[in-house]
Structures are given as C-alpha cells and as structure tokens.
Amino acid sequence: MKKHIVLLPGDGIGPEVTKAAKQVLEAIAGRYQHTFTFESHDIGGAAVDQHGTPLPEDTVEACNKADAVFLGAVGGPKWDQLPGHLRPEKGLLGIRKQLGLFANLRPVQAFQQLLHASPLKSEVVAGSDLLIVRELTGGLYFGEPRERRDNGQSVVDTLAYQRSEIERIVEKAFQSAQVRRKHLTSVDKANVLESSRMWREVVEEKKQAYPDVEVEHMLVDAAAMKLVTNPSSFDVIVTENMFGDILSDEASVLTGSLGMLPSASVREDGVGLFEPVHGSAPDIAGQNKANPLASILSVAMMLKHSFGMQEEADTVEAAVHEVLHAGFHTADLDITQGIEVGGSQMAAKVIEQ
Amino acid sequence: MKKHIVLLPGDGIGPEVTKAAKQVLEAIAGRYQHTFTFESHDIGGAAVDQHGTPLPEDTVEACNKADAVFLGAVGGPKWDQLPGHLRPEKGLLGIRKQLGLFANLRPVQAFQQLLHASPLKSEVVAGSDLLIVRELTGGLYFGEPRERRDNGQSVVDTLAYQRSEIERIVEKAFQSAQVRRKHLTSVDKANVLESSRMWREVVEEKKQAYPDVEVEHMLVDAAAMKLVTNPSSFDVIVTENMFGDILSDEASVLTGSLGMLPSASVREDGVGLFEPVHGSAPDIAGQNKANPLASILSVAMMLKHSFGMQEEADTVEAAVHEVLHAGFHTADLDITQGIEVGGSQMAAKVIEQ
Ligand SMILES: CC(C)[C@H](C(=O)O)[C@@H](O)C(=O)O
Ligand SMILES: CC(C)[C@H](C(=O)O)[C@@H](O)C(=O)O
Numbered sequence: 075m076k077k078h079i080v081l082l083p084g085d086g087i088g089p090e091v092t093k094a095a096k097q098v099l100e101a102i103a104g105r106y107q108h109t110f111t112f113e114s115h116d117i118g119g120a121a122v123d124q125h126g127t128p129l130p131e132d133t134v135e136a137c138n139k140a141d142a143v144f145l146g147a148v149g150g151p152k153w154d155q156l157p158g159h160l161r162p163e164k165g166l167l168g169i170r171k172q173l174g175l176f177a178n179l180r181p182v183q184a185f186q187q188l189l190h191a192s193p194l195k196s197e198v199v200a201g202s203d204l205l206i207v208r209e210l211t212g213g214l215y216f217g218e219p220r221e222r223r224d225n226g227q228s229v230v231d232t233l234a235y236q237r238s239e240i241e242r243i244v245e246k247a248f249q250s251a252q253v254r255r256k257h258l259t260s261v262d263k264a265n266v267l268e269s270s271r272m273w274r275e276v277v278e279e280k281k282q283a284y285p286d287v288e289v290e291h292m293l294v295d296a297a298a299m300k301l302v303t304n305p306s307s308f309d310v311i312v313t314e315n316m317f318g319d320i321l322s323d324e325a326s327v328l329t330g331s332l333g334m335l336p337s338a339s340v341r342e343d344g345v346g347l348f349e350p351v352h353g354s355a356p357d358i359a360g361q362n363k364a365n366p367l368a369s370i371l372s373v374a375m376m377l378k379h380s381f382g383m384q385e386e387a388d389t390v391e392a393a394v395h396e397v398l399h400a401g402f403h404t405a406d407l408d409i410t411q412g413i414e415v416g417g418s419q420m421a422a423k424v425i426e427q
Numbered sequence: 428m429k430k431h432i433v434l435l436p437g438d439g440i441g442p443e444v445t446k447a448a449k450q451v452l453e454a455i456a457g458r459y460q461h462t463f464t465f466e467s468h469d470i471g472g473a474a475v476d477q478h479g480t481p482l483p484e485d486t487v488e489a490c491n492k493a494d495a496v497f498l499g500a501v502g503g504p505k506w507d508q509l510p511g512h513l514r515p516e517k518g519l520l521g522i523r524k525q526l527g528l529f530a531n532l533r534p535v536q537a538f539q540q541l542l543h544a545s546p547l548k549s550e551v552v553a554g555s556d557l558l559i560v561r562e563l564t565g566g567l568y569f570g571e572p573r574e575r576r577d578n579g580q581s582v583v584d585t586l587a588y589q590r591s592e593i594e595r596i597v598e599k600a601f602q603s604a605q606v607r608r609k610h611l612t613s614v615d616k617a618n619v620l621e622s623s624r625m626w627r628e629v630v631e632e633k634k635q636a637y638p639d640v641e642v643e644h645m646l647v648d649a650a651a652m653k654l655v656t657n658p659s660s661f662d663v664i665v666t667e668n669m670f671g672d673i674l675s676d677e678a679s680v681l682t683g684s685l686g687m688l689p690s691a692s693v694r695e696d697g698v699g700l701f702e703p704v705h706g707s708a709p710d711i712a713g714q715n716k717a718n719p720l721a722s723i724l725s726v727a728m729m730l731k732h733s734f735g736m737q738e739e740a741d742t743v744e745a746a747v748h749e750v751l752h753a754g755f756h757t758a759d760l761d762i763t764q765g766i767e768v769g770g771s772q773m774a775a776k777v778i779e780q
Contacts, residue, residue: 319616
C-alpha cells in the first residue's frame with residue numbers, strides 16, 4: 075500500500091521522538107513492502123518562531139492531503155507568555171478541529187515491568203487495560219458564546235453539542251468496545267447537565283445496535299474516584315471533551331508508564347493524528363534522553379486505525395514489549411536490573427526486533 | 428453562646444449519622460456551657476415520600492433562620508428513576524443555592540492508621556493534608572441557558588460567572604491558606620476557557636492582598652494527575668464548581684479514609700451546611716454499621732466555621748484521633764489489631780473522650 079504521512083515534530087523533545095516514529099514506519103514499510111512517503115511541517119512554538127502563528131496555512135493544507143499525521147509535542151516556557159491566539163496549544167486545538175478529528179483514543183495499560191513506578195499499589199493497578207474515548211471537537215472546548223460580558227464584570231463559556239456529534243462518538247466507543255472486552259462505561263454528569271441527559275439518551279438508543287456490549291452509566295465524579303480505586307474494572311470509557319481531558323490525564327499516571335502512552339485522534343474515514351501523551355519536556359530536549367516508546371506505540375495506532383494494517387501494528391507492539399522484557403529502558407523508566415539506553419538506541423532496539 | 432441548628436437527616440444512613448452528630452453537639456454544649464437548640468426537617472428522597480418534593484418550603488424556611496445546618500445524606504435507588512426535578516440531589520443543589528453557600532470546603536487528610544486502606548502506595552500518600560475550596564453556586568452547575576434546541580437536535584449548558592463570584596471564592600481560599608501552610612493552587616483550564624482566564628486574572632489581582640501566601644496556577648488536567656502522583660504537595664486548592672466536584676471526589680479516595688471525610692458549605696457570614704462526604708449507603712442503612720466519624724468531623728467544621736468555636740472544634744477532632752489511635756473502628760475501616768464497634772458505640776467513644 076501507498077500512504078502519505080505528514081510529520082509535525084513541534085517543540086522540545088518533539089523532533090527526537092518524531093524521528094524515532096519515522097524510522098519505525100520506514101522499517102515497517104521495508105518489511106511489509108509498503109510505500110510510505112513523508113513531509114514535515116511546523117506547528118506550535120516552532121511555527122510561532124518561523125511563521126508568527128502556531129498553525130500555519132500550509133501545515134493545515136498538507137495535513138488535509140495526508141493519510142495520517144504524526145505529531146511530536148507542542149509548547150514550552152518560551153511561548154507561555156504569548157497572548158491566547160499565539161499559544162502553541164492553539165495549533166493543536168486548531169488542527170484537531172480543522173481535520174474534524176472528533177474521536178480521541180487514549181489507551182492505558184499496566185506493564186508488569188513498570189508497576190513499581192506506579193503511585194498505586196501493585197495489587198490495585200495490575201491488569202489494568204482501559205481505553206478512554208474522548209469527544210474532541212465539541213463540548214466545552216468549542217461552544218459559542220465564549221466571552222466577557224457586562225463591561226468585563228461577567229464571563230461565559232458554552233458546552234454545546236449537536237445530537238449527531240454525540241451519536242458518532244458513542245458509536246465509535248461501542249465499536250471500540252466490540253473489539254475489546256465488550257464493556258462500555260459512559261461518563262457524564264446527568265444529575266446536573268442537560269447535555270449529559272442527552273448524552274445518556276443517545277447511549278441508551280445506540281446500545282440496541284450493539285447487544286454484545288454491556289453498558290453502564292457513571293457520573294464523572296464517581297469515575298474520577300473509581301479510576302484510582304479500581305482501574306482494572308474499566309474497559310472502554312466514553313465521555314465529553316472536557317471530562318475526557320481530565321479523566322484521561324488522571325488515567326495516564328495510574329500505571330507508572332506515562333512515557334509509554336500513545337494517543338490517536340481520528341475521524342470516520344480513518345484519517346487521524348497520532349501523538350505521544352507526554353509533553354514537550356523542554357528540560358531534556360536534544361539530549362537523547364527522551365523515551366520514544368510512546369511515539370512508537372502511536373505509530374502502531376496509526377497503522378491500525380488509519381491504514382487498517384493490523385498485523386503491522388501487532389508487530390510494532392510486540393517489538394516494544396520484547397525490548398522492555400529484555401530489560402532495555404530509557405532514563406525515565408527505572409527497570410530493576412535493566413539496561414539503560416538513550417532514546418535513539420531504544421528506537422534502534424525496537425526496529426531490530 | 429446560643430445557637431440554633433437545623434438537622435436534615437435525609438436518606439439511607441443519613442438519620443444514623445445525624446443522630447451521632449447531634450449527640451456530639453450536645454456533649455460540647457454541656458461541657459462548654461453553650462445552648463444548642465435543634466429542629467429536624469425533611470430533604471431528599473425522604474421529603475419526596477412525605478411531601479412530593481425533594482426540598483419542601485418549610486425546610487428552606489427553617490434553614491434560613493438557622494445558625495447552621497447539618498445534613499446526613501440524600502439519595503438512593505428508590506428515587507433514581509424519578510424525573511429530574513424530583514431527584515433527591517435537587518434538594519441538595521437547591522438548598523446550597525437558596526442559602527447562598529458559595530464556598531465548599533473539602534479537607535482530605537491521611538491518617539497513619541488507615542494508610543493500608545489507600546489505593547496509593549504509603550510513601551506516596553503519607554503526610555497528605557489538603558483542602559479543596561470549590562465554588563458551589565455558580566459555573567457550569569447553574570449557568571443559563573441550559574436547554575435543548577433545534578427540535579431536540581442540539582443542546583447547551585452554560586458555564587457563567589460574575590467577576591464578584593470569582594472574587595469572593597478566591598478570597599475565601601486565600602484566607603484558608605493563611606491559616607494553613609500558606610500555599611494556594613488555583614486550578615483552571617486557561618488554555619481553553621475564557622472563564623478560566625478571568626479566574627486567573629482575579630487570582631493574580633487578589634494575591635497582592637495576601638503577600639504571605641504563595642500562589643501557583645495549574646491546569647485541571649495536570650491537577651488531576653498530580654493529585655494521584657504527589658498529593659502531599661498540595662495545601663489549598665481553589666477551583667470552579669464542576670472542576671471542584673471532580674477533583675474533590677478524586678481526592679477523597681486517596682487516603683483510604685472516605686468514611687472519615689467531612690465537608691462544609693459556607694457563605695460570608697459563616698452560616699453553613701455541614702455534611703459527611705460519603706453517600707447514603709442504603710445497603711447498610713439501619714444496621715448500626717455506618718461510620719459516624721465523617722459526620723462528627725463535620726460537626727467540628729461547624730463549630731469552627733459557623734460558630735467561631737475553635738477550642739470546641741479542636742476538642743472534637745482530638746477525640747476522634749484518640750479513639751482511632753486506641754484502635755476502635757467501624758466495619759468500613761479495617762485497622763490491624765483494632766476493635767470493631769458499631770456506629771453508635773463509635774459515637775459514644777468519641778463523646779467519652
Ligand atoms: C493542550 C490542551 C489544549 C490539550 C487539551 O486540553 O485538549 C491537552 O491537554 C490534551 O489533552 O491534548
Ligand atoms: C449530588 C450532586 C449534584 C453533588 C454535586 O455534584 O455537587 C455531589 O456530587 C457533591 O459533590 O456534593
């Protein structure tokens with residue numbers, strides 16, 4: 075197959091981990107006789123420096139023509155004091171919205187070798203393997219009006235949804251649950267929000283079409299508790315944009331493997347943006363210390379979700395597991411009796427496998 | 428001093444724990460020569476059954492004349508299928524709003540004897556002692572419009588604040604920090620929400636008046652992570668109503684002592700509503716199993732925040748610590764080599780102390 079991939083290295087350690095992602099994609103292309111072509115564009119702080127905007131026009135145009143996009147990381151103290159529209163995150167929010175990437179998929183898995191690094195007791199977190207499906211282009215992030223009023227004496231933001239926006243993310247979640255352990259937790263605040271009551275109705279309607287999936291509704295406050303007390307009880311969680319932002323970050327620290335977590339933001343036709351969950355870590359940028367595994371696992375998600383290459387994706391995931399199993403790790407992971415290597419060596423090990 | 432207290436026992440274990448709270452108040456009145464008078468009213472499911480509404484008029488009237496209100500718990504499966512306006516939680520939201528209780532104070536403290544019950548590793552959670560100051564009568568909970576639109580094809584909720592509402596909660600938080608460890612974390616989502624940007628401005632303005640308090644701003648997703656990875660790094664957290672709902676429930680499970688957590692909802696003049704954080708636990712209602720300590724610690728908050736009785740409050744807290752230290756516990760707390768007692772015995776032990 076021929077696929078065209080846009081790389082958005084971004085800021086901090088973004089370029090290093092993007093390089094690792096590209097190498098893995100090239101290795102897969104070689105082994106499975108695919109043709110992957112690449113082009114790189116600026117986003118975030120790097121784009122502010124080069125073009126005066128965090129999301130240049132030609133970056134958007136290139137992404138619009140791509141089969142998939144890989145993003146390294148955006149942001150850093152250098153750009154933190156800029157006004158809102160020039161903040162690196164605007165680039166990220168903008169590209170999600172412009173590409174219509176409504177479904178953010180955030181898997182969290184406990185790796186046996188890393189449990190000692192978890193803040194949770196091993197018996198609480200062991201065996202956890204969950205997927206948060208976060209709505210990404212609606213809700214409190216984009217609703218209008220969002221403005222000052224009464225001469226600056228009051229302010230509003232708006233949580234708005236089209237019913238159809240809720241339907242498509244709920245369907246995506248049901249489909250994800252079908253290929254996993256067939257359990258879906260829909261998270262809302264139906265005892266307070268009208269939008270949550272519509273959300274609950276849509277889930278109740280849609281579940282007719284997925285009789286093999288068991289559904290439960292949970293309030294967002296209860297979900298925030300249960301993620302900590304019993305993370306292994308979850309399979310797939312589906313929720314609104316802001317709730318998803320909070321819960322997926324909470325979930326990301328449970329297993330002690332933040333440096334390992336991938337994410338995908340996709341739309342119906344499979345086009346997607348893939349990025350590691352970790353940030354741009356400006357303090358270690360350029361020192362070959364960054365752990366490339368989150369990016370490499372994001373590549374596996376790209377192969378699966380955007381290109382339908384299940385076998386290739388499995389190969390990448392298996393390689394990551396074997397390298398960890400053999401005891402190799404970057405400085406952020408502290409594996410007892412392991413062998414510490416630099417970021418580029420880690421990527422090479424995975425490719426070797 | 429003379430004080431008039433309204434008791435709202437509510438549902439499930441609410442009446443049992445309210446009884447314990449009243450006994451402790453009576454003991455304090457006796458020892459310190461105060462006159463506390465009491466009257467009981469219905470709220471929640473109990474009020475739906477008796478009066479056809481979760482918040483009867485005369486309950487509101489009585490609360491309006493009280494110096495403080497104690498609430499047991501509301502809700503239960505019996506009322507879960509009722510339409511929105513008859514749900515027991517409506518009683519709780521209504522009384523908060525009607526009394527203007529804009530500041531919800533939720534302390535979370537790690538008790539050495541209970542660390543084994545925490546989902547977190549002891550070394551992560553030990554020493555945690557934080558207070559969440561949640562805005563309680565504004566934000567996403569009450570903003571208008573909140574409605575269906577386009578013939579049911581879309582929906583909105585509104586996150587609205589007056590600048591003055593943000594100012595008073597931020598001031599309350601600074602004052603709370605001043606009598607604690609003088610560190611304030613203001614939590615928002617300023618990279619996305621206009622209301623969060625106003626929130627941040629208000630904090631920056633107000634901090635001039637509290638030069639002894641160190642302030643930091645944190646994004647809500649980062650705060651959700653740090654509560655799990657490093658809870659002992661927080662002192663006071665101040666945040667919007669919905670963020671506060673999520674974070675305070677997340678925080679409540681960190682220390683393994685959910686059955687111990689009190690809460691206070693207060694306004695400027697000190698009038699407040701005090702309630703245990705735990706729910707109505709209908710499964711154990713009426714069996715003398717409910718742990719009364721959260722309610723008793725809520726009484727301590729009432730003495731301090733509504734009546735200005737610092738010494739009396741300290742006496743109650745010290746009694747709770749001593750009873751725990753002596754190894755007494757209810758069925759929900761599992762203290763190694765402890766002595767399990769029923770809820771009423773537990774209350775008696777505290778009063779004895
Ligand atoms: C940078 C920020 C706007 C973004 C979000 O809130 O969506 C980030 O936290 C994320 O989750 O990808
Ligand atoms: C019952 C519910 C409406 C309430 C809230 O969300 O405020 C509860 O979760 C709380 O935190 O006291």
